[in-house]
Amino acid sequence: MNQLRQKQEEPLLALNHISFRYPAKKDEITALRSLSFTVETGEFLCVLGPSGCGKSTLLRMIAGFLKPTQGEIRMDGRRIQGPDWHRGVIFQAPTLYSWLNVRENIAFGLKMRKTAKDEIRNVTQSYIERVGLKGFETKKPYELSGGMKQRVSLARALVNQPDLLLMDEPLGALDALTRQDMQALVRKIWHETGNTVLLVTHDVDEALALGTRIMVLSSRPGRILNEFYPDFTRRFLSGDGEEVQYLPEYLAMRREIMKEMIRESGPAE
């Protein structure tokens, strides 16, 4: 798909004055109001913001699970009407199917779309190896650790070769070391596949270590407070390792972002 798309001015993803309100008994909850931005092919966009500002709501609208109350979201110029396998989704709590083993979970999308058996086997196996699950193919999800489960979730989304990968705090529940491993994996896969990624996180370091663009949202209803364009993820890729986190420019940007976030979540004026 990536190659097929003609070079045009059209961005991969375009949100145009998106609002979302949750119906409630008394007042409606306005999760997002008039949010607009675009995402270009190949970007790794990290969305940061205080809890409850509407990040998950935003991601669910882009995935097609929720319809914006106002405004429209376009991907490749076409309006998003519902879920579509060109957009892969990964949640914080892995939603793997307990009745399927690792391989069957990963192959699920291909099978549903009636891909040829040989192809399913080959593609699935290659992603199993890519995310480091070799030897675990026939395990059931409840036999895996949290980190392993997220590897399965990742592979399950990736086998469909989506144009856009949407991740909602996928590493939030993992311990620090596992999280670092998984970050390296996500980064490597993003780099190898040339995927476009939108990742919601509340971890500034994760955003800096992965993103090529960081969007900081205000508290509810979420507005874009500021955007940053780090390039530390490429330096991680070129093998600079953990040292990157101590670079003055890294620390300076981190401070900027933190300032933005603390100002927002601090005591109300």
Next chain:
Amino acid sequence: MFEKVLTFGTIAVILALWFAVTGLQLVDPKLVPSPQSVWTAFLDIAQNGYRNRTLFQHIGASLGRLIAAFLLAAAAAVPLGLASGFNAKIRAVLEPVIEFYRPLPPLAYYTILVLWLGIGDQSKIALLLLACFAPVYVSCVAAVIKINQDYLNCAYAVGAGRWQVFLHVVFPACLPDVLTGLRTALGVGYTTLVSAEMVAATSGLGWMVLDASRLLRSDITFLGIIIMGITGVLMDRGLRLLERRLVPWKGKE
């Protein structure tokens, strides 16, 4: 392991009390027959039958009705219940009917069924079918409604259609609750069966128990009750075994 000891201990205590109470002739044997006389009754009926039918024909008559009705009810209630949970329109059609008849005592409409279908097996199977249907239907609807919406979303997001989601996600996700519903239904069906046989029948465990008590054969009445209890437990065990085979992930998610 210790729980097993407790279970067998309880059974042993009850048996011992029974032996003691009857052995010391504390009560009239017409009210509480001795274990020995129940055992004798068992040997007698097993060999000579009770009122023209062997014991196994009575048991077979009861279980045949129950199993036929149970299978029919499961075959109808599982798909309808899951579909009702998945699709609000189907639920809107079916739910009022089931809500209405579910709280009715089965014997209340049994007389109508007997009028319509006669006193034979058909009316009994229809009665049991209705009795088993409701608990399965209700647990299926509840199971679908409580599925984490993201399980379905994730399936749609990798290209599954609505029908595929129903078959490959909704059905297996609900399987643990469906099986629990089936166990409840089997229990409800069994109690209903015995009452139905007590109202109108010429065979079956329920009928045997009632008929024997009319003839003041309390040994046979006791025997019938014990057999009913044991078969009930065995059937439930069977379903639990099936559960362990079919949903090994239950309680591990």
